[in-house]
Every structure is written in structure tokens, then in C-alpha cells.
Amino acid sequence: xxxxxxxxxxxxxxxxxxxxxxxxxxxxxxxxxxxxxxxxxxxxxxxxxxxxxxxxxxxxxxxxxxxxxxxxxxxxxxxxxxxxxxxxxxxxxxxxxxxxxxxxxxxxxxxxxxxxxxxxxxxxxxxxxxxxxxxxxxxxxxxxxxxxxxxxxxxxxxxxxxxxxxxxxxxxxxxxxxxxxxxxxxxxxxxxxxxxxxxxxxxxxxxxxxxxxxxxxxxxxxxxxxxxxxxxxxxxxxxxxxxxxxxxxxxxxxxxxxxxxxxxxxxxxxxxxxxxxxxxxxxxxxxxxxxxxxxxxxxxxxxxxxxxxxxxxxxxxxxxxxxxxxxxxxxxxxxxxxxxxxxxxxxxxxxxxxxxxxxxxxxxxxxxxxxxxxxxxxxxxxxxxxx
Numbered sequence: 001x002x003x004x005x006x007x008x009x010x011x012x013x014x015x016x017x018x019x020x021x022x023x024x025x026x027x028x029x030x031x032x033x034x035x036x037x038x039x040x041x042x043x044x045x046x047x048x049x050x051x052x053x054x055x056x057x058x059x060x061x062x063x064x065x066x067x068x069x070x071x072x073x074x075x076x077x078x079x080x081x082x083x084x085x086x087x088x089x090x091x092x093x094x095x096x097x098x099x100x101x102x103x104x105x106x107x108x109x110x111x112x113x114x115x116x117x118x119x120x121x122x123x124x125x126x127x128x129x130x131x132x133x134x135x136x137x138x139x140x141x142x143x144x145x146x147x148x149x150x151x152x153x154x155x156x157x158x159x160x161x162x163x164x165x166x167x168x169x170x171x172x173x174x175x176x177x178x179x180x181x182x183x184x185x186x187x188x189x190x191x192x193x194x195x196x197x198x199x200x201x202x203x204x205x206x207x208x209x210x211x212x213x214x215x216x217x218x219x220x221x222x223x224x225x226x227x228x229x230x231x232x233x234x235x236x237x238x239x240x241x242x243x244x245x246x247x248x249x250x251x252x253x254x255x256x257x258x259x260x261x262x263x264x265x266x267x268x269x270x271x272x273x274x275x276x277x278x279x280x281x282x283x284x285x286x287x288x289x290x291x292x293x294x295x296x297x298x299x300x301x302x303x304x305x306x307x308x309x310x311x312x313x314x315x316x317x318x319x320x321x322x323x324x325x326x327x328x329x330x331x332x333x334x335x336x337x338x339x340x341x342x343x344x345x346x347x348x349x350x351x352x353x354x355x356x357x358x359x360x361x362x363x364x365x366x367x368x369x370x371x372x373x374x375x376x377x378x379x380x381x382x383x384x385x386x387x
Contacts, residue, residue, distance in 0.1 A: 060383040084274050091324075109251075207222045208240040295331055298330060300367040
């Protein structure tokens with residue numbers, strides 16, 4: 001996704017020109033503000049037993065089943081978008097079989113960190129890569145989230161409203177698990193996502209192109225969500241991914257798959273030429289080149305109900321396929337076509353990759369979510385999909 005942030009400047013400028021004038025006050029999540037929707041029902045079960053937090057409420061769109069074809073029919077543009085991708089394109093499980101960050105051959109995908117903020121340092125994060133002397137990467141503090149104090153409190157929307165000397169992010173104090181593993185620094189890494197769940201506050205933090213150089217952490221963009229809330233970041237803002245969606249709740253995880261059931265949606269990428277420079281709810285942003293009529297960011301894809309999941313498949317492959325049927329895949333970023341992201345883990349059954357590759361784009365279908373977005377109770381700034 002690195003090339004995407006090179007194209008964000010135009011989008012950020014357009015967003016900046018769309019509102020009124022004047023200086024905005026510091027926007028903190030601790031400030032009192034009306035909730036965008038009514039209180040959510042009981043939270044969904046934790047996605048991982050080590051997290052002990054919900055991955056958003058049960059009513060959030062990512063935790064909502066969309067396999068009722070009467071309520072969620074096939075999208076009108078399904079055939080055109082399938083052809084754009086290629087109907088023979090295989091479903092690719094984009095995660096590795098190693099838990100060792102130094103095993104660069106098999107440690108690929110997006111790992112996540114779980115920390116307890118009360119026992120974790122909150123290092124400063126700089127968005128000024130030029131100061132590192134090693135790499136220059138344009139950064140976007142104005143659309144990033146920061147903690148404004150050393151204990152992690154005072155979450156601020158728009159890091160430019162916080163002095164550079166006070167911008168903090170919960171990078172773990174010891175080993176930090178990151179996309180690319182122990183890749184040797186910026187010259188050896190790609191997007192370098194760092195995903196962190198603060199289990200004390202049930203808050204998710206995600207950073208894009210994050211590196212520690214000479215003791216200082218740098219990032220291109222950072223984003224945060226309250227995992228107990230359906231509240232979304234501002235529309236028009238990117239995040240650690242191009243669609244402005246959270247990454248961690250949409251990852252395939254080995255322990256969930258081994259349990260036989262994944263009770264949430266997954267994330268999927270397509271190549272830039274297959275994506276439009278438009279976004280639809282629940283996405284908040286789009287990046288890349290402008291391809292009118294192509295797939296918008298935030299679009300929902302599901303495995304067709306008539307795809308018979310083979311009995312001979314491993315329990316993990318069956319669980320991933322059923323999640324694709326029941327909860328779907330959200331178009332989250334530019335990348336390779338029909339690549340579905342997960343966390344690297346030695347607990348993955350090696351058979352999963354080849355088994356899932358027998359699913360092709362012809363077995364998938366894009367979904368019309370109008371049953372939610374055209375409901376009078378729908379709020380575009382909330383993840384809530386049920387009432």
C-alpha cells in the first residue's frame with residue numbers, strides 16, 4: 001500500500017476544501033458528545049482469548065451475517081466487477097505459517113500486539129520521516145490519531161492538534177510484532193503495519209509504515225478505535241489501510257479458525273486497476289488511481305451460498321470459507337487480486353492455502369447492503385448494522 005499514500009495528498013486537499021473555515025478545536029474522545037446512534041446491544045465475543053475485548057459490538061457491520069440473499073441480494077454491478085477482476089482469479093490466503101518474526105520466508109501477513117496500557121510505555125511517535133536521515137516518506141498527522149499523555153489517555157483526532165513533543169502511540173515496550181517481521185528497517189520492509197490492542201481500555205491502535213530508527217518511532221499514519229463502540233473515524237480520512245477501515249478485527253486468525261467458526265468478516269484487496277477512487281460505507285476513504293466504474297473501497301464480497309465446502313477440507317479452511325459466506329469480505333486496500341489477509345501463526349494448517357485456492361472469483365458475488373444503508377435508523381458515521 002505504500003504507493004497509495006503517495007496519492008493521498010490530492011484526496012486530503014479535496015477533503016480540506018470541502019468544509020467551512022476557522023480553526024477546529026482539539027477533538028478528543030474523552031470529551032462529551034452525543035452518540036451517533038442508540039446504545040449498542042451486548043458486545044460480540046472476543047476475537048481472541050488473549051485480548052479479552054470485543055472486536056466491536058455485536059451490532060457492528062463486521063459482526064453482522066449477510067448470507068440472507070433475500071435481504072442482501074447480489075449487487076447490480078456484480079457481473080461487471082467479477083469480469084474486471086477475472087472470474088478465474090483464485091482466493092489467496094495472505095498469511096504465513098510461522099510465529100517467528102525472524103523467519104522472513106514464512107512470517108508474512110499482519111500480526112497484532114496485545115498490550116496492557118497500565119503496564120506499557122507510550123513512546124512518542126514522529127510523523128517527520130525526513131528527520132530520521134534514513135528515509136523520507138510523506139506523512140499525514142492531520143488525519144491521524146494520537147494519545148496526548150504518557151498514560152495513553154486523551155485520544156485526539158488529528159495529531160496536528162497535539163504538540164509534536166506529546167504525540168504518543170502504544171508501541172510495545174519489548175518486541176513489537178509488525179508486518180514484514182524483522183526485515184532490517186525501512187530499506188527491507190514494505191507497508192510495515194503495526195497493530196496494537198490495548199486490552200485495558202479495549203482500544204485498537206493501528207499504524208502504517210511504522211519504524212523505530214535510532215530509538216525514535218516514526219509512522220506515516222496512525223488510527224484508533226474504541227472496540228466497545230460503533231463510532232467511526234471521520235468520513236474522508238484514511239487509516240492504516242486505504243479504505244480507512246480497522247485491520248485487526250478483519251484478519252483471519254489461526255485460533256479462531258481452529259475452533260471451527262470465525263464470527264466476523266474478513267478483509268480483501270484487489271489490484272489498483274480494479275478499484276475506483278470512490279468509497280462506500282463502511283469505508284471512509286479511497287486511494288490509488290481513478291478507474292470510473294471499478295470496485296469502490298468498502299464494497300462487500302461473499303462466497304456464494306451454492307458453493308459446497310468440501311468435507312475433506314481442514315477445519316481451518318472450512319471456517320474461513322464459512323466466514324466468507326456468512327460475514328463476507330470488505331474491500332479494504334490496494335494489493336493483489338482476491339488476497340484475503342490474516343495473522344501469521346505456526347498454528348495454521350499448511351493445507352489451508354491450497355484448499356482455499358480452489359475458490360475462484362466466479363464463486364464469489366458482490367452484495368447490495370441497501371437493507372442497512374437505506375434503513376431510516378442508519379447512521380453513516382456508525383458501524384451499527386442492526387437495531
